[in-house]
Amino acid sequence: MSSTKKVLLEQVAHTRSGDKGNTSNIAVFAYEPALYPLLKEQLTAERFKAFHRTAITGDVLRYEVDNLHALNFVAHGALGGGVSRSLSLDNYGKALSAAILGFEIEVPQALLSCLRTRQPASPQGHADAGAGQP
Amino acid sequence: MNDMSDVDGGRTPRSRTLRIGSGAAWWGDRVEPAGLNAEQGDLDYLCFETMAEATVSAAQVRARRDPSFAGYDTYLDDRMRAVLPACMRRGTKIISNQGWINPQGAAERITALLREMGIEGVKVAAVSGSMITDRVLSLAPTILENGQPTATLRDTLISAEAYMGAEPIVQALREGAQIVVTGRVADPSLFLAPMMYEFGWSALDHEKVGAGSGIGHLMECGAQVTGGYFSDPGLKDVPEPWNFAFPIAEVEADGSVVIAKVAGSGGAITLQTVKEQMLYEVHDPANYITPDVVVDFTRARLEQIGADRVRVTGLTGKPRTSTLKVSMGCTEGFIGEDMFFYAGPGALRRAQLARRILEERFRIVKLEAEDMRIDFLGLNAIHGAATPADAPEPYEVAVRVAARTKTREQALKVGREVDGMAVSGVAHTGKRVPHQDRTREVIGVWSSLVAREQVTPQIDYFIS
Numbered sequence: 129m130s131s132t133k134k135v136l137l138e139q140v141a142h143t144r145s146g147d148k149g150n151t152s153n154i155a156v157f158a159y160e161p162a163l164y165p166l167l168k169e170q171l172t173a174e175r176f177k178a179f180h181r182t183a184i185t186g187d188v189l190r191y192e193v194d195n196l197h198a199l200n201f202v203a204h205g206a207l208g209g210g211v212s213r214s215l216s217l218d219n220y221g222k223a224l225s226a227a228i229l230g231f232e233i234e235v236p237q238a239l240l241s242c243l244r245t246r247q248p249a250s251p252q253g254h255a256d257a258g259a260g261q262p
Numbered sequence: 263m264n265d266m267s268d269v270d271g272g273r274t275p276r277s278r279t280l281r282i283g284s285g286a287a288w289w290g291d292r293v294e295p296a297g298l299n300a301e302q303g304d305l306d307y308l309c310f311e312t313m314a315e316a317t318v319s320a321a322q323v324r325a326r327r328d329p330s331f332a333g334y335d336t337y338l339d340d341r342m343r344a345v346l347p348a349c350m351r352r353g354t355k356i357i358s359n360q361g362w363i364n365p366q367g368a369a370e371r372i373t374a375l376l377r378e379m380g381i382e383g384v385k386v387a388a389v390s391g392s393m394i395t396d397r398v399l400s401l402a403p404t405i406l407e408n409g410q411p412t413a414t415l416r417d418t419l420i421s422a423e424a425y426m427g428a429e430p431i432v433q434a435l436r437e438g439a440q441i442v443v444t445g446r447v448a449d450p451s452l453f454l455a456p457m458m459y460e461f462g463w464s465a466l467d468h469e470k471v472g473a474g475s476g477i478g479h480l481m482e483c484g485a486q487v488t489g490g491y492f493s494d495p496g497l498k499d500v501p502e503p504w505n506f507a508f509p510i511a512e513v514e515a516d517g518s519v520v521i522a523k524v525a526g527s528g529g530a531i532t533l534q535t536v537k538e539q540m541l542y543e544v545h546d547p548a549n550y551i552t553p554d555v556v557v558d559f560t561r562a563r564l565e566q567i568g569a570d571r572v573r574v575t576g577l578t579g580k581p582r583t584s585t586l587k588v589s590m591g592c593t594e595g596f597i598g599e600d601m602f603f604y605a606g607p608g609a610l611r612r613a614q615l616a617r618r619i620l621e622e623r624f625r626i627v628k629l630e631a632e633d634m635r636i637d638f639l640g641l642n643a644i645h646g647a648a649t650p651a652d653a654p655e656p657y658e659v660a661v662r663v664a665a666r667t668k669t670r671e672q673a674l675k676v677g678r679e680v681d682g683m684a685v686s687g688v689a690h691t692g693k694r695v696p697h698q699d700r701t702r703e704v705i706g707v708w709s710s711l712v713a714r715e716q717v718t719p720q721i722d723y724f725i726s
Binding site for chain 1: 494495498534543706
C-alpha cells in the first residue's frame with residue numbers, strides 16, 4: 129500500500145519559537161521518531177518560507193537535529209525589525225511557532241497510528257480550569 | 263581579571279550532586295515559584311535571570327528621565343524578600359543579574375534588606391564592568407546585523423554592554439560571596455558559574471563548560487522547561503498550569519544533569535518540554551555561542567527517568583571564541599499605537615471602511631511614518647501574510663493602528679486620528695476614551711563583537 133493521508137503538522141510535531149534580534153527560530157519536533165523522516169523530506173526550508181508567504185523577509189536556514197528528531201528553522205527578517213522596533217502585536221514572535229502547525233504533511237498509512245489527535249477537553253481538564261481563571 | 267584557567271588549588275572539588283534552582287526567567291516573571299524553590303528545593307544555589315536584550319538601554323532611558331530610578335530590577339525587593347530568609351537559613355547561595363545598570367546599588371540594597379531581616383555578616387558581591395558605552399565605537403568596528411561601521415550609531419547610542427561570562431562570578435564565590443549580583447552576564451553563565459566553582463572545572467575545559475552552559479540554557483527560561491509555554495489543550499496537556507514551579511538542575515561532576523522540580527507543583531517535565539527548551543533561541547544547534555564556550559546540543563541524549571524527571575547526558579562544547587558579544591541600544595524614534603472595535607453582523611466590512619478612512623486621514627494630516635500597520639485583531643494581527651486567505655469572518659473585530667515615526671509629534675498623530683473616528687467614522691465604532699499618551703520611544707538594539715581582553719570585570723563587596 130503506497131497511499132498516504134494529508135494531515136496538519138500539529139498531528140505530527142510540536143513547535144516552539146524563540147527570538148534573537150530580527151531573527152526567529154522555530155523548532156519543529158516529531159512526536160514519534162518514526163515521523164521524523166517525513167519532516168525531513170517534506171518540510172524543506174523553501175516550503176517553510178513559502179508557507180509564511182511574505183511574513184518572513186529574509187533567508188530561512190534549516191538545521192537537522194537528528195538526536196532530538198527535530199528541525200530548527202532560522203528565519204531572518206521575521207520579527208518586523210526586532211522586539212523593540214516591531215509594529216507587530218506579537219513583537220517577540222512568540223506565537224509564530226503556531227502558524228506552521230497548519231502546514232500539510234503527507235503521512236503513509238503505516239504511520240497513521242503515530243499521529244497525535246486533538247482530544248476533547250476532559251471535565252477535569254483545561255475547559256473547566258479556564259472558566260475558573262480570573 | 264586574574265587568570266582563571268586553573269582549577270582552584272585550595273578547594274576540594276565536590277563529588278556529590280549539585281542542586282541549582284531557577285528563581286526568575288525574566289523581569290516580569292512570577293515571584294512565588296522562587297520562594298517555593300528557596301523553601302522546598304533543597305538548593306545549593308538559586309539563580310535569577312531578569313535581563314532581556316533591551317533591558318539595559320531601556321534602563322538608561324529611564325534613568326535619564328527619572329532621577330529616583332535606582333537602575334536595578336524594579337522587583338528586586340519583592341524577589342529578595344521572598345527568598346532571602348530561606349536561602350540564608352539553608353546556606354543556599356544566590357546568583358542574580360538583577361543589577362542591570364547599577365550592580366553596586368543592587369548589592370547595597372540586598373545588604374540593607376538582610377540587615378532589616380536581622381541577617382548579619384553575609385557577603386554580597388557586585389559584578390560590574392560589562393558597560394562599555396564610552397569606548398564601544400573604537401573597540402567594536404562593525405555592526406553584525408548590517409555590516410555598517412558602529413560609528414554610524416554615534417549620535418543615537420544610549421548604551422553598550424558586553425555579555426560577560428561565568429568567570430567573575432566564580433571569582434566572587436571563591437572570595438566568599440554568598441550572594442552575587444551582576445550587570446550584563448550571559449544567561450547560561452549565571453548557572454554555569456556554580457558548577458565551575460563547585461566541581462573545579464577549568465574555564466578552558468570546553469567539554470565540561472559546554473555541558474554546564476547547555477544545562478544553564480535549559481534552566482535560564484524558568485517555567486519554559488517545566489511545562490510553561492507548552493500547554494495546547496487536547497494535544498499537549500499539563501497538570502495545574504496555574505501552579506508552575508521553576509526548574510531545579512541536579513548536576514553531576516561529569517556534566518550530566520537531571521531536570522526536576524519540587525514535588526506537588528503544577529506543570530510537567532517531559533522529553534517534549536526539555537527538547538523544546540533545548541532549541542529555544544538557538545540557531546545552529548552544534549554551535550551555540552556563549553562568552554564561556556561554544557555549546558554543542560547535537561550529541562545530547564534525553565531520558566525520562568521518572569515523573570517530572572528528565573536526565574540529559576552528552577551535552578558538550580567547543581573552545582570559546584576570542585570575542586564577546588556587545589549589545590548596543592540606540593534611540594530610533596517613536597511608535598504611536600491605538601485600537602478601536604467593531605462587533606455584530608458586518609463588523610469586518612465596517613473595520614475595512616475604517617481602515618480606508620484612516621489611510622486617507624493619515625495622508626491629509628501628512629503622517630510621516632517609516633512603517634505602519636493596520637491590523638484586524640482576530641483575523642490577521644498575529645500571522646500577517648501567513649494568515650490563510652479563507653479564514654472565516656469573525657463576529658468581532660478590533661482595529662489596531664501602529665506607526666513608527668522619527669518624532670513624538672508624528673507618533674501622536676496616530677492617536678489623534680483614531681480619536682476622530684469616534685464621531686467622524688463608521689457606524690457602531692467602539693472606542694475607548696484615551697487615558698494615556700499612546701506613544702512610546704523606540705530603543706533599537708544592534709550587536710557587535712569586541713576582543714575578550716577589552717572587557718574587565720570589577721567586583722565590589724558589601725557585608726550585611
